[in-house]
Amino acid sequence: MRHAILGAGGVGLALGAALARAGHAVTLVMRESSLSRYDGTIAVRSPLRGDHRAGARAVDRLDDPVDALWVTVKAPALTAALDRVGPGAAPDAVVPLLNGLDHPPVLRARFGDRVLVGAIRVEAERTAPGRVTWNSLFAEVALAPEDDPRHRPLAEALTDAGIGCVPRRDPAAVLWEKLVLLLPLALATTAADGPLGVVRRDAARTALLRDAARETCAVAAADGAPVDVPRLLRTLDSLPGRTDTSLHRDVAAGVRPTELAALTDPVLRRAHDHRVPLPALTALTRAAADRARDRPPAPTAPHASTATKGETS
Numbered sequence: 501m502r503h504a505i506l507g508a509g510g511v512g513l514a515l516g517a518a519l520a521r522a523g524h525a526v527t528l529v530m531r532e533s534s535l536s537r538y539d540g541t542i543a544v545r546s547p548l549r550g551d552h553r554a555g556a557r558a559v560d561r562l563d564d565p566v567d568a569l570w571v572t573v574k575a576p577a578l579t580a581a582l583d584r585v586g587p588g589a590a591p592d593a594v595v596p597l598l599n600g601l602d603h604p605p606v607l608r609a610r611f612g613d614r615v616l617v618g619a620i621r622v623e624a625e626r627t628a629p630g631r632v633t634w635n636s637l638f639a640e641v642a643l644a645p646e647d648d649p650r651h652r653p654l655a656e657a658l659t660d661a662g663i664g665c666v667p668r669r670d671p672a673a674v675l676w677e678k679l680v681l682l683l684p685l686a687l688a689t690t691a692a693d694g695p696l697g698v699v700r701r702d703a704a705r706t707a708l709l710r711d712a713a714r715e716t717c718a719v720a721a722a723d724g725a726p727v728d729v730p731r732l733l734r735t736l737d738s739l740p741g742r743t744d745t746s747l748h749r750d751v752a753a754g755v756r757p758t759e760l761a762a763l764t765d766p767v768l769r770r771a772h773d774h775r776v777p778l779p780a781l782t783a784l785t786r787a788a789a790d791r792a793r794d795r796p797p798a799p800t801a802p803h804a805s806t807a808t809k810g811e812t813s
Contacts, residue, residue, distance in 0.1 A: 501524050501525070501567040501568055501653065501657050502524075502525045502527075502565070502566040502567045502568070503516075503519050503524050503525065503526050503527070503566060503567065503568045503569075503570060503657070504526075504527045504528075504529060504562050504566040504568070504569045504570070504585075504589065504591065505526065505527070505528050505529065505569075505570045505572055506529045506562070506569060506570065506571045506572065506573060506581050506582075506584065506585065507529070507571065507572035507573035507574075507577070507581060508528045508529070508530045508534060508538075508558070508572075508626070508629070508630070509572060509573070509574075509626045510622075510624035510625045510626045510632055510633075510746075511572045511597055511620055511622060511624055512528065512570070512572035512573075513528075513542050513544075513624070513626055513630065513631075513632035514544065514622055514624040514632050514634050514639065515570060515572065515597075515620070515639075515661075515663070516528055516542055516554070516556050517542040517544045517552070517553075517554040517556070517632070518554075518639070518661035518662055518663055519657065519660075519661045520542065520554035520555060520556045521552065521554045521661065522657070522660040522661040522662070523660070524657060524660070524661070525557075526554075526556040526557070527556070527557045527558065527559060527562065527564070527566065528542075528556050528557070528558040528559075529558075529559060529560070529561070529562050529581075529584050529585070530558050530559070530560060530629070531560065532560050534629040535558055535559070535560050535629075537628070537629040537630075538558050538629045538630045539630060540555060540556070540557070540558070540630075541553050541554065541555050541556070541630060542554050542555075542556050542630050542631075542632065543630060543631050543632070544632055544633075544634050545627075545631075545632070545633045545634070546633070546634040546635070547635065548634075548635070548636065548637040549634060549637060558630075560584065561584050561585075561586060562584060562585050562586060562589045563586040563588040563589060564588060564589065565588060565589060565590050565591075566589055566590075566591050566592075567591065567592050567593065567653070568591060568592065568593045568594075568595065568654060568657070569585065569589065569591035569593070569594045569595070569611075570595050570597060571594065571595065571596040571597065571598065571603075571607065572597050572598075573598070574598065574599075574746075574759050574762070575598050575599065575600050575602070575603055575759055575762035575763075576757040576758070576759065576761075576762060578598065578603055578606060578607075579606070582606075582607075582610060591611070591614060592614065592650060593614055593616060593650040593653075593654055594607055594611045594614050594615045594616070595615075595616050595617075595618045595643070595654065596615070596617065596618065597618050597619065597620045597641070598762075599678065599679065599682055599759060599762065599763060600675070600679065600759070600762040600763055600766060601672075601675050601676075601679065601766035601767070601770075602762065602765075602766050603762075604617055604671065604675075614650070616643060616644065616645070616648055616650060616651065616654070616671070617643070617644050617645075617671035617672075617674050617675060618641050618642060618643045618644075618674065619641070619642045619674050619675060619677070619678040620639070620640070620641050620642075621638070621639070621640045621641075621642075621678070622634070622636055622638070622639040622640070623635040623636035624636075624639075625749075638664070639662070639663045639664065640663065640664035640665070640666060641658055641663060641664070641665050641666070642665075642666045642668050642674045642677070642678075643655065643658075643665055643666070643667060643668065643674070644667070644668035644669060644670060644671040644673070644674045645668070645669055645670070645671060646667035646668060646669055647669070651667065655667065670725070672723070672724065672725050673725045675725075676720040676723070676725035676727065677725070677727060679716065679720075679763070679767070680713065680716045680717050680720055680727050680732055681713070681732060681735060681736070682745070682763070683712070683716050683763050683764070683767060683781075684709050684710075684712040684713040684716060684736070684781070684784070685709070685736075685739075685743065685745050686745040686746075686747040686748065686759075686763060686788075687712065687747075687763075687764070687781070687784035687785055687787070687788045688705060688708065688709040688712070688784060689743075689744055689745045689747070689748040690745070690747050690748040690751050690760075690787075690788040690791055690792070691705065691784055691787035691788045691791055692705055693748070693751075693752065693791060694744075694748075695741060695742055695743055695744040695748075696739055696740070696741055696742070696743040696744070697740075697741025697742065697743075700741065707780075708780045708783060708784055709736065709784075710733060710736065711779075711780035711781075712778075712780040712781040712784050713729075713732055713733060713736060714729060714733075714780075715771075715776070715777070715778045715779075715780055715781045716767060716781060717729045717732060718776050719767050719770050719771045719774065719776050719778070722770070722771075722774035722776050723770050723774065746759070747759050747760060747763065747788070751788070751791055751792045751795055752795065753798055754795050754796055754797045754798035755797075755798055756797045756798075758792055760785075760788060760789060760792060764781075764785050767781070768781075768782075768785075
């Protein structure tokens with residue numbers, strides 16, 4: 501298959517390297533500043549999977565036809581990034597791997613029913629143009645809807661690349677199942693200005709994290725995507741202390757804009773519509789926003805990963 505990856509951050513580079521090693525044609529769509537420093541090879545550093553390299557073409561605008569367009573930019577960059585996809589690309593399938601809930605309608609307005617919904621679990625971080633550190637042994641994509649005719653070739657391509665593919669029936673459930681874990685973690689690590697181990701040193705923050713997870717699950721259930729709350733809490737308890745999030749890393753580095761609004765606003769809106777109280781989630785959101793406001797912006801914002809570092813569920 502011919503794959504294009506819109507966004508060469510941690511997720512995009514890890515995915516592109518895996519597909520290229522499996523023999524698929526891969527084109528990275530980069531900003532000009534990154535393209536000028538990219539040497540045509542994705543270099544993967546991975547203590548668990550082994551260091552390796554894979555060749556992949558890169559462009560600043562995609563005009564050649566492709567079979568699959570994987571969208572791996574962060575939500576605040578989505579609209580601008582889509583300007584880099586010309587009509588000649590005409591992808592048969594478009595798969596966003598963004599965090600949050602609001603991006604599918606934006607993509608469907610552009611690509612119609614060619615849009616599937618995906619969520620990726622991987623621990624990957626871009627360190628330079630074409631350079632990525634892949635710290636997890638696993639990589640898995642949940643993909644919906646499974647009855648779409650585009651699903652099977654995409655799943656086969658991911659399997660070829662050594663990436664698990666979990667077929668799902670409900671696109672909304674795919675997004676919510678990741679968000680109920682990611683959102684409380686992202687807010688808590690950002691508010692604490694440290695990874696999960698730092699959060700756990702403070703009993704009050706730990707309690708807020710767990711309460712925020714329960715509240716997010718309540719919103720998901722009210723929105724028609726019920727989540728196993730005890731299982732989610734067990735997952736939170738089992739995560740290693742080094743677990744960090746891209747939101748916290750971006751805030752710590754002074755990156756602007758961050759994913760904070762893209763992660764929180766859809767949940768707050770739905771909670772309001774369904775009259776679900778969110779005291780813990782609101783408190784963490786304010787604390788994370790205060791932390792972001794107090795951190796001076798970076799002179800040049802780096803391209804951070806779109807994945808949750810250390811996410812294991």
